[in-house]
Each structure stands twice: as structure tokens, then as C-alpha cells.
Amino acid sequence: MVVNPKGRCQCKDDGVKFIPPKRIEKIEVYPPSSSCQHMEIIVILKESGGQKCLNPESRFAKNLIKNAQKE
């Protein structure tokens, strides 16, 4: 669940561990900052345009970004 009150983390929980790649429109990576001490990854979905928090620690998240860089 993504909430975005200024000055707090955007993801209320750890986020999902997997999102089917073909559903991914865009990946937003928020480095740690004064408003949120840990990195957050928010995935924008293709059809619905909805947003999902992706658990940065999940193997999927790590592979997703590593593979995206190999293209």
C-alpha cells in the first residue's frame, strides 16, 4: 500500500516480493533520505497504472534491477 504524506516513508509495509515483469511500466527507486531512512522501490503497473511497493530485499527486486542493467 503506497501512501505519500511528505516526510515519511511511502510504503507502509515491506512490499511484495514479486511482480510479473510484463506488468511493469516503470520502477521508481527512492534512495534513503531525511524523510525515509531506507530505500524504497515503487513499481508502476502497465494496465491499471497502479502502484505497488516492492521489497528491496527480495531476490526478485535485486535480480530485476541487475537484469534491467544488462539489456
Place this chain on the structure above:
Amino acid sequence: MVVNPKGRCQCKDDGVKFIPPKRIEKIEVYPPSSSCQHMEIIVILKESGGQKCLNPESRFAKNLIKNAQKE
């Protein structure tokens, strides 16, 4: 320079090779898609809110995302 006509890549050139991390608000990673065959990284800057294309092949880009995942 970021342009965003639907159905084409958003970055007109390879993008910059370095952006001071403390200027980074958010990193947007666009996986390859039907509208653009290669991955694109667009960095949203803190103060100006401006956008810069970051060269995905640059060492900085690769380290940026790798380090962001270690936090």
C-alpha cells in the same frame, strides 16, 4: 534532454555519466518496452525537480543502483 512523445524513447541522447547523489530525489528505471528497446534511467533532481537522463552503461549508474540496494 528528456522528451516524452508516446511510443519513443524518453532520452534523446545517452545521458550524463554522473549526478551528485545528494541532488537525487528519485531514480526512474524504464525497462525495455515496445516503445523503447533499451532501458532508460531518468533521475529526478531535488531542488529543481528537473529531470536528467543517466547513462545506464556508466559505472556511476551501475554503482548507484547496486549501492542503493545495500542500504
